[in-house]
Amino acid sequence: MVQLTDAAETAPSSDDVTAEALVARLRTTFATGRTRDLEWRQSQLAAIESLIDQREQEIEAALSEDLGRGGFDAYVGDIASTRIEVAHARKHLKHWTRGHKVKLPMSMRPGKAEYRYEPLGVVLVVSPWNYPAYLALAPLVGAIAAGNCVVVKPSEHTPATSALLARLIPEYLDSDAVAVVEGAADETKALIDTGLDHILFTGGTAIGRAVMEAAAPHLTPVTLELGGKCPVIVTPEANLDVTARRVASSKLLNAGQTCVAPDYVLVDRTVADRFVEALQAAITEFTRKDEGLARTVVNERHAQRLAGLLDGHGGTVVLGGEARPAERSVDMTVIVDPDTDSELMGDEIFGPILPVIGVDSLDEAIRFVQARPKPLAAYLFSDDGDEHERFLTEISAGGSAVNQVAMHCLVPDLPFGGVGTSGIGAYHGEWGFQTFSHRKSVLRKPTRPDPKLTYPPYGGWKEKLLRRVL
Numbered sequence: 181m182v183q184l185t186d187a188a189e190t191a192p193s194s195d196d197v198t199a200e201a202l203v204a205r206l207r208t209t210f211a212t213g214r215t216r217d218l219e220w221r222q223s224q225l226a227a228i229e230s231l232i233d234q235r236e237q238e239i240e241a242a243l244s245e246d247l248g249r250g251g252f253d254a255y256v257g258d259i260a261s262t263r264i265e266v267a268h269a270r271k272h273l274k275h276w277t278r279g280h281k282v283k284l285p286m287s288m289r290p291g292k293a294e295y296r297y298e299p300l301g302v303v304l305v306v307s308p309w310n311y312p313a314y315l316a317l318a319p320l321v322g323a324i325a326a327g328n329c330v331v332v333k334p335s336e337h338t339p340a341t342s343a344l345l346a347r348l349i350p351e352y353l354d355s356d357a358v359a360v361v362e363g364a365a366d367e368t369k370a371l372i373d374t375g376l377d378h379i380l381f382t383g384g385t386a387i388g389r390a391v392m393e394a395a396a397p398h399l400t401p402v403t404l405e406l407g408g409k410c411p412v413i414v415t416p417e418a419n420l421d422v423t424a425r426r427v428a429s430s431k432l433l434n435a436g437q438t439c440v441a442p443d444y445v446l447v448d449r450t451v452a453d454r455f456v457e458a459l460q461a462a463i464t465e466f467t468r469k470d471e472g473l474a475r476t477v478v479n480e481r482h483a484q485r486l487a488g489l490l491d492g493h494g495g496t497v498v499l500g501g502e503a504r505p506a507e508r509s510v511d512m513t514v515i516v517d518p519d520t521d522s523e524l525m526g527d528e529i530f531g532p533i534l535p536v537i538g539v540d541s542l543d544e545a546i547r548f549v550q551a552r553p554k555p556l557a558a559y560l561f562s563d564d565g566d567e568h569e570r571f572l573t574e575i576s577a578g579g580s581a582v583n584q585v586a587m588h589c590l591v592p593d594l595p596f597g598g599v600g601t602s603g604i605g606a607y608h609g610e611w612g613f614q615t616f617s618h619r620k621s622v623l624r625k626p627t628r629p630d631p632k633l634t635y636p637p638y639g640g641w642k643e644k645l646l647r648r649v650l
Contacts (some may be wrong), residue, residue, distance in 0.1 A: 199370035202359055206329040209356045216327045218277060218301060220354070224324045225270045227352040228317060232262050235348055239313050246312065246338035248476030248508070249434055257434055258313040259588060265318045268592040268609055269325045276325065277611045279622075287649050288650035291625040298619040299327035300375035306368055306391065309337035309478055310437040312529075314407075316345055319380045320358070322612025328378075329357045331371060335423045336364040337478055341384050369394055376400050378616060382439075384528075392604075402614055403605035406598050407528045408445035408555040408578075411634070412585065413545045413571065414455055416448050418561035422583070426561075427534075430585040432466055432474040434511060436532040440557040443529050446545040449538040456516060456536055460499050463512055474532045475509045486510045486531040494519035494534065516644040520548075542567060546574050553598035554578070559585050569602045569622070580604050 183416030199472060214220055231238070236259055242257060244250030281298040303323050307316035316332050323330045334342035344446055346360040346543045361367055372379065372391070375398040381391045382405040395402050414423055434441075449457045453578050467474065477483050487503035487510065500511035512532040518524050549558065558577035562568065568582050578598035581588045589596050589608070597606025607615045633642050 193353075195299070197476070199361075199367075199374050201610060202331070202361070203302055203371070203374040203376065206331065206357065208360060210299075210301055215324075215329055215357050218274065221273060221324055221327055222270060222552065224353055224358070225266055225273070225321060226323075227251075228264045228321060229263065229270070231348055231352040232259060232266070232317070233343075234478055238344060238348075242338075242340040242344045242499060244314065244342040246309070247434065247437075253433060255637040257311050257438075261314045262317045262321075264590060264594055265608065266321050269321050269613070272610065273325055273613075276610050284350065288623070288625075290308075290629075291623060293624070294622050295312070295541070295619050296622060297326065297614070300618055302331065303378040303380070303616055304331045304333065304371055304376050306333045306379065306381040306383070307335055309335035310434060311437070312338040312341040313345065315382050318383075319607060323357070323380075323616045325613045326616035328616055331376075332358070332360045333368055333371065336362070347528050363509050365390075366377070372398070372400065376381045379403070379415070380605075380607065380615070381405065388603075403607060404598070405596075405607075406556065406601065406603045407439045407530070408553055408598070409525075409528050410440055410555045410557045411545075411549050411578075412442045412445040412559045412561065412617075413542070413549075414445060414447040414451070414547055415542055415545075415560075415562040415564065415567055416451050417564040417567060418455075418564065418583075420451060420455050420458050421462075423561040424455060424462045426585050428459055428462035428466060429535050431532065431588075432463070435474045435477050435510070436512075436534075437477060437530055438586065439530075440589055440617075442559065442585055443536065443555075444525065444535040445536060446537050446539050446548055448542075448545075449540060452459070452536070452538045456514065457532075459514060459536070463499060463514070467512065474512045477508050477510055477531055479503050480508055480533070483508050483510055486529070486533060489524045489529065489531075489533060493522040493524040493535075495522075495524075500532075500588050500640075505537045542570065549575050554602055556598045556602040557581070557586065557588070578606075 213466055231256050240250050240254040243254040243542045277297060279294045281294045284291055292411040305319040312335050318332050320330055320332055324348060333344050342362050346362050349360050360365055378401050379395055380386055380403040385406045388404040389408045392402050413429055417648050431441055483503060483505035487505055490501060493515060495515040498516055500513030503510040515535045518535045554576045558575050558580050560571040561583050572580055576599055579588050588594055592609035595606035595611040596608040597603050605615055
């Protein structure tokens, strides 16, 4: 059974409704053709924009309760990012939905050919806890832009934001076409078992595998936005002060609980000491007025996991190093030269801990990254154009940035997604529209001319001619 929000109510329903009944109701709506209409799509996108604008303070309050992240951090992470996505979709939707003509080979003429985009049907968006508003609403933008009915499943680990979305989405959007289901793994599995038309899941690699496994019996296509250890490479050609500030600010955001946050830094040994000093200075400057910045994590269990990474790493702690799991608190910590086979350098950290490892050359840094699973993002700091090209050519990652960290995900014209274990598929902007659409091929032929030589029986001169034409 799943708990969902009904259209006529302003608060989540207490009624239990089966996943099958919910999805059947959305399929009934989809069958009417309502969601294919461009005016409907634009009205729903405008409604998401209104939700963000009018309920910004409520969203910030929920984020503060769930993650200890309010004010400008909440604005940047969940409000502005969503607003960018929906404004871009509203502006370009008409262009995205146009058919695209293609040329016909001589053997197919006369005629016309095109491909057009059509919605998939009923799709599921499973959002994570680290940016619980943005990562629920941004995929919803793509799904609605494509003309689908949508089920949104917020994260159970951010209950205040989940409850807020369950209340606000049906208040602003057409709840015959968009539903919110609260719950955990059982509710998600029940929805997947209905045989949906697409699933977009954002979260960890292990759960991503479980989602893909659950979807496989139904041949439901999946987009998996996962994670990985995102590296930063710093060469002697980098501006170290700028590098330190940009790395520090991106790691401080949401206490490092960001899928594209820097997970570790590989810095040339000739500039390593200066970089570490600049990094410490930047973190100290950014946290001087708010000592609690980047300390609060999502829950005690996550804080306990991060506390475990602070033991047995074999490196030198030059900043921070303390964790208080009962308070959901972990200090922003910099660790220099940890053992590369330590637990710290194993799985994604996803918290305010940053290892910095010295390397002897760009070659060594590239080999280090290549020897590990492909990350969701990779970053290079250097003012040397040749180093830029080597980095972009030789390191495979879901996305890359040069002399910046994480900001590529706020460019709506860029696809956002992983590669290998960091994800399958992509979205944002037109890429999200395409993810939730089917590209349908269309061939139109006149009934005249209709030469008999194209029909059987074949052989002799007719076959010879057709072989040459085809």
